[in-house]
Amino acid sequence: MALASAAGSPHLAAAVLVVQGVFTMGAVRQAGVPGTVAAAWLALGIGAGASVWLVADDLPDLTPMARLLAAGFLLAIVAQLWRRHGRPMLTTSLALTASAIVLATLPASLVALRTADSGAYGVGFGLLGVGAVMLVDGAGGRSVLARTLSVLAAGAAAVVVAMLANLSDVPEVGAVVIAAFGALMAVAALCAVDRLASEPSSSADEAPVVAAGDVLEKVAVEIRAPLRISLPIIVAAPVIYLLGRLLIG
Secondary structure (H helix, E strand, O other): OHHHHOOHHHHHHHHHHHHHHHHHHHHHHHOOOOOOOHHHHHHHHHHHHHHHHHHHOOOOOHHHHHHHHHHHHHHHHHHHHHHHOOOOOOOHHHHHHHHHHHHOOOOOOHHHOOOOOOOHHHHHHHHHHHHHHHHHHOOOOOOOHHHHHHHHHHHHHHHHHHHHHOOOOOOOHHHHHHHHHHHHHHHHHHHHHHHHHHHHOOOOOOOHHHHHHHHHHHHHHHHEEEEEHHHHHHHHHHHHHHHHHHHHH
């Protein structure tokens, strides 16, 4: 994604679309709640629409995201009303749809930051932090110590890159802060995924409850990989945007 950002906003928007697709089709659609197919497609449509709109406007403004989120919430209600057969788990399904729309839209904030002055540097340093954590996690480093070291490594790498590239528009402190906070948000997202993966199934003696617990455990296993790929970027994106706008562009 950092390379896509360096190539321009349209390329970054395409990379963001991949993240949105992995999240919606890999995790939301497999969530095991009624109405997940509609929720996944709706979230993907709103998220992709936000990225395209931001590229078209070429302004570091989140107004398109806010407008599409408002429309998405209304469409989420319509999607629930469209359901038939008694609408089981209505509240859960509506909450899932609304949450999916918000989370799928958040990565588009990276596209907005990319259009700002020196915004490419903000996106690059933020994704440097996220990438460092995901690299350590992919190598099996999921202990507290490993993730703490990955955050420190992200900050150190940001300093080295800023010094070697001699970026006059990017203060070294700003580069470190953006990379470190991007890494911290990625750690928080991965910890949430770990929590989901380690959540024990029900130990009750009643057969229906045990069966429900087995289903939830199976769902957690199926969506774990897509969440590990997409959620760190999704969670870190708005923080990278905010810090990038404050410290760089």
